[in-house]
Amino acid sequence: MARDLTMIALYVEGFLIAQPVGWPLAADPLLRGGGGGPIGMLARTSPTPHTTRVSAMPDKQTVVIADASPTFRALLRQEFDPARYEIHEAGDGEEAIRLAKALSPSLITLSVAMPKLDGLAACAAITAAKESETTTVVMITSSESPQDQLRAFEAGAMRFLDKQFERGELGAYATDILRMKETLHGAQVLVVDDSRFVRTTVSQLLQMEGAVVAEACHGKEALELMAAKNFDVVVTDYHMPEMDGLALVRNITKCSEYEGIPVLFVTAANDKRLAMRALDAGASDFIRKPFEGAELLARIRSFARLSHATKRLQELATTDELTGLFNRREAFYRLGRCFATAERYATPFSCIAIDVDHFKRFNDDHGHAAGDLVLSETARLLKENSRVSDDVFRVGGEEFLVLCAETNLDGASTCAEKLRAALEDYRFEFQGRPLKVTISAGVAEYGSDIPDADRILALADAALYESKRLGRNRVTRSDGASVAVTV
Ligand code: GH3
Ligand code: MG
Ligand code: MG
Numbered sequence: 001m002a003r004d005l006t007m008i009a010l011y012v013e014g015f016l017i018a019q020p021v022g023w024p025l026a027a028d029p030l031l032r033g034g035g036g037g038p039i040g041m042l043a044r045t046s047p048t049p050h051t052t053r054v055s056a057m058p059d060k061q062t063v064v065i066a067d068a069s070p071t072f073r074a075l076l077r078q079e080f081d082p083a084r085y086e087i088h089e090a091g092d093g094e095e096a097i098r099l100a101k102a103l104s105p106s107l108i109t110l111s112v113a114m115p116k117l118d119g120l121a122a123c124a125a126i127t128a129a130k131e132s133e134t135t136t137v138v139m140i141t142s143s144e145s146p147q148d149q150l151r152a153f154e155a156g157a158m159r160f161l162d163k164q165f166e167r168g169e170l171g172a173y174a175t176d177i178l179r180m181k182e183t184l185h186g187a188q189v190l191v192v193d194d195s196r197f198v199r200t201t202v203s204q205l206l207q208m209e210g211a212v213v214a215e216a217c218h219g220k221e222a223l224e225l226m227a228a229k230n231f232d233v234v235v236t237d238y239h240m241p242e243m244d245g246l247a248l249v250r251n252i253t254k255c256s257e258y259e260g261i262p263v264l265f266v267t268a269a270n271d272k273r274l275a276m277r278a279l280d281a282g283a284s285d286f287i288r289k290p291f292e293g294a295e296l297l298a299r300i301r302s303f304a305r306l307s308h309a310t311k312r313l314q315e316l317a318t319t320d321e322l323t324g325l326f327n328r329r330e331a332f333y334r335l336g337r338c339f340a341t342a343e344r345y346a347t348p349f350s351c352i353a354i355d356v357d358h359f360k361r362f363n364d365d366h367g368h369a370a371g372d373l374v375l376s377e378t379a380r381l382l383k384e385n386s387r388v389s390d391d392v393f394r395v396g397g398e399e400f401l402v403l404c405a406e407t408n409l410d411g412a413s414t415c416a417e418k419l420r421a422a423l424e425d426y427r428f429e430f431q432g433r434p435l436k437v438t439i440s441a442g443v444a445e446y447g448s449d450i451p452d453a454d455r456i457l458a459l460a461d462a463a464l465y466e467s468k469r470l471g472r473n474r475v476t477r478s479d480g481a482s483v484a485v486t487v
Contacts, residue, residue: 060086061178062105066096066122067140068114072163076109076140079171093117097125100132107174108132110157112141112148120155127156134185134210136177138170158208184297185210187304188229192222192236192248193266202235205293206300219243223251226258232307233300234263238274246274246281253282260310262303266291320394322372323379331393331401332453338403339453342446349405350412350445353460354382354419356398357438357472370430374437377428385422386415401460409445413483416441416475421485424473438473440464445478 063085065076073089080087088103090096092115100108108126110119117125119139126132139152142163149160159173189211193199196217203213214229216222218240226234234252238245245265252258262284267275275286284303287296318330326334338349356362356378363371375398382392382400391403402419404412420439428435442463444456459478466476475483 060084061107061174062086062088062103063174064088064090064096064099064103064105064108066090066093066099066109066114066119067111068092072111076170079168080174081171085174091115093119093122096122097129100126100135101129102131104131105135106178107136107138109138109140109161109170111163112139112143112152120151123152123155123157138173140165184301184304187211187232187300187307188214189300189304190214190216190222190225190231190234192216192219192234192240192245194218194237194240198237201293202296205297209297209301211300211304217241219245219248219251222248226252226261231261232311233303234261235266235296235300236263237266238268238278246277249278249281249283260307260314262307264296264299264303323376323394325379325383325400326391326393328393328395331391331395331403334391334393334403335401335453335457338405339446339456347406348408348446349403350407350409350443351404351456351460352402352412352416352419353442353444353457353464354400354402354416354439355441355464355468357440357468359398359437362435362437366430366433366435370435373430374428374435377426378423378437378439381422381426382419385419390415401457409443409477409479412443412445413475413477416443417483417485420473420475440467440472441475442467443475443477443483 061084063080065073065087066089067073067076068091070089070091073091077087077089088099088105090099093110094116096108096110096114096119097117099105110123110126112119114122119141123137123139126135126137136159137155137157138159138161139155139157140161140163141148141152152160158177161170161173184206187210189206191199191202191206191213192215193202194217199215199217203215206213214225214231216225219236220242222234222236223243225231234248236245236248243251249263249265252261252263263282265275265278265283265286266289267278267286268289275288278286284306285299287299318326318333320327335351341347342349356374359371362374375394379392379394379400382402386392386402387404389405390407391405393401393403395401402412402415404415407415420441423437423439426436428437442460442465444459444463446456450456450459463476463478467474470476474485477483
């Protein structure tokens with residue numbers, strides 16, 4: 001019979017962490033001895049943080065089955081649906097390590113008794129290797145000995161399975177583990193707690209599931225980290241020096257850039273009012289101390305899923321499909337924000353309205369597909385030839401807008417001329433044919449006489465119209481001054 005290795009909770013320093021039930025608690029000399037107990041196990045077996053892509057899993061998961069007997073390997077193979085898994089087999093420990101490094105499988109099963117190198121040694125080598133840091137190892141043995149199980153966990157195995165396992169058990173475990181990895185693999189999680197012990201333990205739990213974790217010891221440090229990097233989920237404690245959890249939640253909520261980032265608030269069991277205050281302040285949920293590691297992970301997984309879905313929706317709502325640029329709606333949002341900042345701090349900003357010349361004729365002559373290619377290439381050229389601090393938008397069919405932060409009319413006119421020249425110089429290619437287009441532009445700068453964002457757009461548009469009237473392929477400033485041609 002297979003051992004039940006689902007998680008149980010273990011109470012350590014004020015909160016619970018999850019442990020495999022198969023862990024021989026009472027008989028474990030390490031637990032009684034202190035230092036090398038279960039936390040030590042987490043520390044030894046958890047992979048190092050990594051910075052892989054977020055969540056998207058390939059169509060088929062790779063699994064390696066390592067056992068000396070081809071018959072037993074065939075039996076294990078039956079656990080995995082060939083439509084969902086790509087199975088590789090190894091006949092000894094050395095081959096298992098080689099395949100683990102070459103394929104970075106999602107899961108590997110290792111039998112303890114194997115030629116050349118036994119399963120335990122192979123397991124230790126695989127979990128230590130960078131290439132297989134996200135590989136889950138299942139150790140398979142005919143031994144019932146708790147000491148063997150302990151050694152398997154110490155070597156980095158996530159599960160210990162008896163050779164007499166029930167049919168379907170390994171397959172079900174693989175499905176479970178891969179679903180968990182799917183949602184936390186590469187998820188960016190920020191853990192905020194003033195207790196180093198709690199931070200480290202929570203981080204290690206998360207890292208074991210493939211999350212990328214950052215740690216902060218109070219709210220202020222958390223905000224600093226959030227300003228520098230995007231997170232999918234934040235987990236925060238309440239009592240902390242400098243800035244407590246509640247103040248952190250309030251700060252996150254009031255900042256529009258952090259909209260959609262779920263915050264999981266950790267409260268003491270008996271403080272219902274605090275939990276309510278945290279939710280009122282904008283936390284997505286709370287979890288009571290002491291908590292089980294398994295529950296914490298389950299909640300973070302669901303928040304990571306939510307966070308990805310929200311980000312995807314935000315992306316869809318703000319980007320133009322053809323060019324990948326920000327869309328018209330985002331242009332108005334950012335223009336409004338730019339306007340408010342300029343009004344408040346009296347900083348300059350300018351905008352450039354751009355329109356592709358004679359584009360209707362271009363479509364008629366070369367076809368819509370060629371037109372689409374030109375639009376997406378034009379978008380790329382506009383981005384490449386403007387500053388990183390400038391925002392480029394597609395605001396209409398063949399109409400673009402560039403917002404130049406902290407830039408006056410002279411600076412923006414130089415930028416517009418650079419963009420015009422870049423388009424004039426560029427040779428597009430469609431189905432082997434070289435094609436050319438030009439653009440016209442109009443530039444306007446914010447000033448105290450401009451009452452609202454619409455007005456600055458109207459000025460840039462009027463200047464653009466003037467460029468068209470004067471013959472196209474040129475830049476006009478809203479003050480009527482001429483713009484030197486750079487080519
Ligand atoms: P002007 O120099 O005065 O701007 O002339 P124009 O022909 O570019 O201007 P007009 O506004 O009359 O026509 C714009 C054309 O842009 C109409 C349409 O065929 C084309 N267009 C708009 N959106 C798309 C698009 O998504 N793909 C393609 N291929 N063409 C588009
Ligand atoms: Mg046009
Ligand atoms: Mg137009």
